[in-house]
Amino acid sequence: MTPSGGGTRFALVAGTTDTAGRAGISAAGADSELLSVTPAADAELVTYGSPVRTDVVPVSPSGCPTPALVTRAVREVLGLDVTIIDGGLAEKTGAPTVSVGARPGKDIAEQDPVPTAHGAFAAARQFGQALPADELYLGESIPGGTTTALGVLRALGENGMVSSSLPENPTEQKENLVAEGLLASSLEPGEAENEPKRAVRRMGDPVLATLAGLTAGAVESDTAVTLAGGSQCIAVAALVRHGGYEGSLGLATTSYVAEDESADVRASADRLDLDLTVTDPGFDESDHVGMERFVAGEAKEGVGMGGALALADRAGIPMAEVRDRFAAIYDDLIGDATMATAEEGP
Amino acid sequence: MTPSGGGTRFALVAGTTDTAGRAGISAAGADSELLSVTPAADAELVTYGSPVRTDVVPVSPSGCPTPALVTRAVREVLGLDVTIIDGGLAEKTGAPTVSVGARPGKDIAEQDPVPTAHGAFAAARQFGQALPADELYLGESIPGGTTTALGVLRALGENGMVSSSLPENPTEQKENLVAEGLLASSLEPGEAENEPKRAVRRMGDPVLATLAGLTAGAVESDTAVTLAGGSQCIAVAALVRHGGYEGSLGLATTSYVAEDESADVRASADRLDLDLTVTDPGFDESDHVGMERFVAGEAKEGVGMGGALALADRAGIPMAEVRDRFAAIYDDLIGDATMATAEEGP
Structure with a gap:
């Protein structure tokens, strides 16, 4: 634990959007019903290391575990304040x-x-x-969040495509949905330029509004901010830039997001003048079942995974140690369940 | 931070009762208006080491700082999960x-x-x-809480007097108010024997209901529970005993409560079969301004102070180290304000 009034703090904003209910939008849950539980469960996993009220460890339909387990692994190794x-x-979280x-x-x-976007922005x-910290790492958990991130970017008039928790990014579906949303909100693309609150209220989600508010408030009180994530953090940065903030902002993401050619996060980070840190957890060096779906391109990011990995790397923790801890947490929580599924398979 | 699924966890239940609004009942705030802010501020102090949304460090009318600063000091030394x-x-807390x-x-x-007592008890x-922990220390912050604790004891038919955050325990005022409350609730003393939910709903407060529920749930899942506090924890233990639980329960309190002859917490702990731990922070060995009101008999307990001190002692931390940390936190947060008050004095 850091002493009073300083140090590094990791803040996770967890929430939901009904946009996730559209088929094929998100892999952040085993089925559409469980998607709305994922953020509540992620919050418990990062906090306690196991589910408390939600009674579920989120996995994608193909079995990719939530990146919350990576963030939790780093937290256990580093003793990070969350x-x-x-x-x-x-859903209720414990x-x-x-x-x-x-x-x-x-x-x-x-x-x-x-x-609630305007109120959440102001309160955040x-x-x-007021939050005492020398530096703040900000992560998110919201299924469907890359689609709302795209909505925000288009409303602001920003180019670039968002990434996806699915191996095949459903970019056309996202663009079509965003076009539908812009029409429903009577907005032309780019019409909300320099109007971040309007953009996030009409085309975003409550997590983006909260993260933008936190970022704005933190930089106003000279707390260094690193956005820990991928496309959604790009949208947050765009909201803050369109709000007039021109100072330093960090973006810490995973190699999976950075290498996603469907999104080109590097170009977006350049356009928004973000100090980019990319960290590779080295999951391809392991044959652990909990890592193979990441290597196959699922999830890619989430729950501040890229920022947590960057903090571990900065502290000199070998990625092998993070992997070992992740594997231990995975085996403890879902190793048996996965085996049971395998036994029931064809 | 403890690894997944185990270790020691400190839980603080913070809440309010309008009972605190009666003059002369509580010293947990500089004036009656600030009393309702105290629990929200205590929660911030234990979490962050400084106020965030409340913008206040609770002190008694005579300047005794909140015991939250002691619990925070132990937390910083031990790295305790809270x-x-x-x-x-x-009030809103950050x-x-x-x-x-x-x-x-x-x-x-x-x-x-x-x-809300029954619902809070059930949810707690x-x-x-479900809360993962090997052992749980449970503290409270609620101004006026010793009076509602007395109300619960009388409703259950338990003898004994409660302690006070004031140097002179207003026992007669408390007994009169409790008698008034019993009349309003159409209860004879002892009429709620073995009916803990009825007792806490009619004569208690929401913090006592929540703590009783947490205790019941934790012992049901074989988590060892130590109630960290004085009279209010006695009331919680009485509620749990009257609910039929006969197993082991700890009570960790300060020497200030244990030595309060107006209350005789030792006798109450004996009657309720509690394993009593008494810890003396040794504030009398210092001439620090933040400790002198404790030595004069104010506050005595609160915000899990006795339990935090017991954990420090068990871990082999010298009390001098706890005192030094407490003094540093006090000086940082209110040292200047106190000096300013002194300069303005006669």
């Missing part, structure tokens, strides 16, 4: 959370999908100003 | 909290002062069952 912020949770008034987001094809900004 | 549970907070549905309690002279019990 604060969970309720960015519109739909993790302690800070409230900023965010409520679950609706589908972005609706006219006003995030009515105040909280970010 | 979980804050919302036991009916009246500390992350777990919700069990508790709402602020009304004055016990009303007929139904804690309508489930949470206590």
Whole structure:
């Protein structure tokens, strides 16, 4: 634990958007019903290392475990301070959370999908100003979040494609849905340029609004901010830049996101003037079942995974140690369940 | 930080009761208006080491700092895992909290002062069952809480007097108020024997209901429980005993409570078969301004101070180290303010 008033703090904003309910949008849960539980479970996993109220460890339909287990592994190795912020949770979590008034987001094809966006932005900004930390790493957990991130980028008039938790990025489906949302919100692409609150309320989700508020507040009080994630963090950075902030901002992501050619996060980071850190957990050096789906291109990011890995790397922790801890947590939580599934298979 | 699924966890239940609004009942705030902020501020102090949303470090009217600073000092020395549970907070806290549905309690002279007691007990019990820990230390922060503790004891038919955050325990005022409350609730003393939920709903507060639920749930899942505090923890133990639990329960309190002849906590602990640990922080060995009001008999306990000290002692931490850390935190947070007050004095 860091002493009073300083050090590194990792904050996770967890919430939901009905946009995730569209088939083929997200891999952040074994089925569409479980998607809304994922952020509540991720919060518990990072906090306690096991589910408490949710009683579930999120996996993708093909068995890729939630990146929360990676973040938790780093947390156990580093003893990292974590604060969970309720960015519109739909299910009860046993993790302690800070409230900023965010409520679950609706589908972005609706006219006003995030009515709590302005209030959550303002409360998160105040909280970010007051939160004692020398530096803040900000992660997210929200299934369907890359699609709402695309919605925000298009509303702001930013180019670039977002990444995906699926190995094959459904970019056409996302663009079509965003076009539908812009129409429902009576917005032309780029019409919300320099109007970040309008963009996130009409085309985003409550997690993006909360993260943008936290970032704005933290930089206002001279706390260094590193956005820990991929496409959604690009959208947060775009919101903050369109709000007029021109100072230093970090982006720490995984090699899986950085190498995703469908998204080109490096170019987006360049355009938004973000200090990019890319960390490779080296999962391809292992044949552990919990890592193979990451190597196959699933998940890629989430729950601040890229930022957690960057912090471990900066502290001189070998990635092999992070992998070992991740494997131990995975085996403890879902190793048996996976084996049971395998036995039932064809 | 402890690894997944085990270790020692410290849980703080913070909440409010309108009973604290009665003049002369509590020293847990500089004035009656600030009393309702104290638990929200205590939660922030234990979590972050400084106020975040509350913007206040609670002190008594005579300047005794909140025991939260002692618990925070131990936390910084030991790296203790802390979980804050919302036991009916009246003000927004920047500390992350777990919700069990508790709402602020009304004055016990009303007929139904804690309508959320049953729901909070049930949700806290489930949470206590699921919370991963080998042992759980449970503390409280609720101004006016010794009076509601007395209310619960009398409703259950337990003898003994409660302690006080004031140097002179207003025992007669408390007994009169409890008698008024029993009348309003149509209860004879002892009429709620073996009916803990009825006792806490009619004569207690939401923090006592939440702590009783947590204790019940934790012992049901074989987590060792130590109640960290004084009179309020005696009331929690009485609620759990009257609910039929006969197993082992710890009580860790300060020397200030143990030596309070107006209360005789030792006798109550004996009657309820609690394993008592008493720890003296040795504040009398220092002439630090932040410790002198404790030595004069103010505060005595709160925010799990006795349990935190017991954990430090068990870990072989010298009390001098705890005192040094406490002094540093105090000087950083309120040293200047105290000096300013002194300069303005006569």
